Amino acid sequence: MEIWINPGCSKCRSALSILDAESADYKVRRYLEDPPSPDELRAVLARLGLEPWDITRTGEPVAAELGLDAWPRDPDARERWIAALSAHPILIQRPIITADDGRTVIGRTEEAVRGTLPGQDAVRGTLPG
Template identity: 75%
Template sequence: MEIWINPQCSKCHSALSLLDAANADYTVRHYLDEPPTAEELTAVLARLGLEPWDITRHGEPVADELGLAGWPRDAESRPRWIEALAAHPALIQRPIITADDGTATVARTPEAVRAALGPPDTRP
């Protein structure tokens, strides 16, 4: 399991605390320092079952600079969104957990973190 975090984010700290409390085996990726590539984002979006605009932090200053509010949200524009997230990782919602079973979740709530861990009887 890998968790993408921003160390300054309170939701990331909460997610890490829950993972630690569950004795989860995970690695931390500081995605602002080690941004995901467009290919990684495409794979994570497939695992999430979401579109790039669904995991975009629209309130970030760079979102305004890029004019994201006016970008189309369609299949043709999808690569443009993914490239923007790869180039400006601050736009990516956090934390994101990619589980060993091939699933992923935007783990902004305790319930989402627990779901990423799987049923209690299958946890390590």
């Protein structure tokens, strides 16, 4: 299992606490220090069943600097969004957890995090909390 985190994020710390309490075997990726490539983002988006704008933190200052609110959200703009997320990883919603079997969630709730554990059903592509 791999979890993409920002250590300063309370949702990330909460997800790690849940995984630790369940004795889950996981690898931490501090994605601000080790940003995902466009190919990695495409793969994660495919597993999530989401588009790049769905996992973009539009409230971040860099989002305003880039003018993301005015960017189209359509297939023609998809690669532009992916490039922005790769270049500015602070824009990526977190934490993103990929289980060993490929199930991937945005772990903003306890239910979503637990859904990545063996024998559990993943809460695919949801962004609650």
